[in-house]
Amino acid sequence: MGADTQAARFEKLGGKIMCTCSCAQMLLKCNHVGCPNSAQMIQQLHAQVNSQPDDEKVLQWFREQWGVTAVVEPATHGFELIAWLLPPVVAALCLGLLIFIVLTWRKRAIAAGPPDTHLDPHMEALRARARQETEI
């Protein structure tokens, strides 16, 4: 593995590990003078990148050494990929469902002819009164 690849891996993994000195910064961005942890963690990251070819195992090593909160981003493969995919997939499904419902309603409305204006008079009356009372 070339030096460039290792350097890129180091940068990439450093962006997924948080400094554990409670500064709430990513490891490679933590530049506290006298930070008790970042220098040691960066050394460990160098060592792990050089000895361990699997990124996920490097992250897992940090989880075990520094606690589960040290790694802040789910992996983009395997099980953790679900975390990345779920929100857009669910949003897309909901959007599709919404469009489907609207189109179905429109088709029904067209098939049924002019819109049905005979709404439940009781409900309409109550709604009219509610509008008046709530100043809409």
Next chain:
Amino acid sequence: MPLLGSFCLLFALALSAYCFVVGIVGAVRKDFVGYRMAETARRAGMATFAAVTLAAFALVWSAFANDFSVSYILHHSNRALPAPYKFAVLWSGQEGSLLFWSWLLACYGFVLRLRHKVDQRLVANTSMVLAGIQVFFLLLCNFVANPFGMEPGPMAADGNGLNPLLQYPEMVIHPPMLYLGYVGFSLPFAFALAALIMRYPGEKWIHITRRWTMVTWLFLSCGIALGAHWAYAVLGWGGYWGWDPVENASLLPWITGTAFLHSVMMQEKRGMMKMWNIWLIFTTFMLAILGTMLTRGGAVSSVHAFAQSAIGAWFYWFLGIVFVVCLVFFIINRDHLASENRLESLVSRESSFMFNNLVLLAATFAVLCGTLFPILSEAVRGYKITVGGPFFNKVVIPIGLFLIFLTAVGPLLAWGSTSWGSIKRNFAVPFLASVVLGGGLIAFGVRPFPDMAHFYTFLGALITLDYLIHFPDMTHFYAWLTFVLSTLVIVTIASEFIRGGMVLRGKLSTNLLAAIYHLTRRNMRRYGGYVVHFGMILFFIGVAGQAFNQEKEQEMGIGDKLQVGHYTLTLTADNHDDTPLYESWATILDVQKNGKPYTTLYPERRGYKASGGQPLTVVANHISLQEDLYVIYEGQNDGRPIIKAFINPLVVWVWIGVLVVVLGTGLALVPNAARVTVPVPAAATAMERQQGMQPAGVGK
């Protein structure tokens, strides 16, 4: 006092249990006996408030009396603690915060039961639901997390003190605001469930709860904003939102509450989305409980979370019961929630509300997914991963941008369907303004992409649908797009005010400003809502400023200079102080901007004695509309102070935005100046008489 507190808690539990059980009997029996039973339940509910108030008073009294025989007081207070923070002891720990929760719920319940004449049957059923929630929290206070537990052995001479991070004026207000929001959603939830149970006719329950919901939403908004401001001013890491699970827990019900406030308008105006609204408010309440469960039960790691305790299991059960009850009554009475109208067009006000709800729901799901994923990961893989800021920023920011776009588009669409001509007429000016601003920003150096290679990577990621996973740093693009879309919204809102004002100007023969004032007074809800949107846009502009943050850290001696951006900080003095409460180290920094004297800053670091020297950063922050110069005393190296300085552009607009949101919500709560008279058909009044319904507003 601890004994009185314990007794009051037990008594309150008995009273709320009575209110709940007898309330159910009263609801089932529809005769005169049932009515009388419901009345006794209502009074028991009001008495619950008195009992819980006494219990809360007993705990605060114990804090003021330095009664360290009470375990909770020993661990959360000390003799030197200033008086305002003695009040804060009530919500600074798990046991106290649950008591505080119970007390707020009792307060809300008291007001509801006092104003029962608004609709006696509906309020009786709502009161019963509230009593059920109250029973749960009082069970916790009595048997799981009792705030009046006694310390064994002789009383300690002094307590461990309040967490130093909480010894900040905003911290006295932030938790009550947040709890008022959390607990407040119990009320619309209780109304919704009661209305569903009794197949309440029409949407009157929504009208009754509209102001409750808005006030609750306002409290939650203020609570979240105060928490963010506290994090910015006290935690000293230069930011205000870290996507911590507890922060997420407060955001989740806020998002669904926001969706509810929008979608109820569909039900009010068009009789649509009834099922959706019922489930939105159910979900909002359950998310408030879920948030509490996640943090109080220690299920996820958080800087706010209390230690792992058995309390999480109680919340699991409660949440499960609430869900089952909601589901059962929904299944039984779902025909009652049938929509009375259909969506006619994708380009209409109705569909914009639906898209708005969809986007808000997507945001909720994304935040929930990231917050719960550690638990899922532990269950499936055996270890708990952390999902932090980078994930949420990648997933939530695009959703937020789409929401800003909808905020611009929605108000310009007509109910029913919108013609192409109308779209062109309404959107021409806002669209042109945003395009001009976008181009102007690029001309002045605010570029969405640093170079063309970045842009091609972005295009490639979009084309290959690899958007979220292997995506280049999009910070500047997001910031640029936020400014462009914000312009679109601001011009849209301004055009709404100006167009309406111009119509009214002719009718009232007055000037435009006066016409806009009258326009707003005639429809406070609508125009108050626009002000809220404007506040949110200012908030987003402030957030977008983060893309241009700068920071620098340096060890400094007297006379040393630190250069960050166009500021030069010179250390002129280094002080050490010792007070009964804390030891402190501070510096005096003279600041020059572009070589000219600008201001003097005093960053400080404290070590609180009662908490074993736990440090607290006192941030020195010079605020301007353009940017904050945010300086912290980070520590010492060989006796020399370490200073860290940040330039945080546009942050002040986050806080201004929140204030405008508060103003807008306040406006929307004010009744209109002139009412529109709508004739009520005789058929309806006759039917109302038959059903014994009272008009909304009686007793208000």
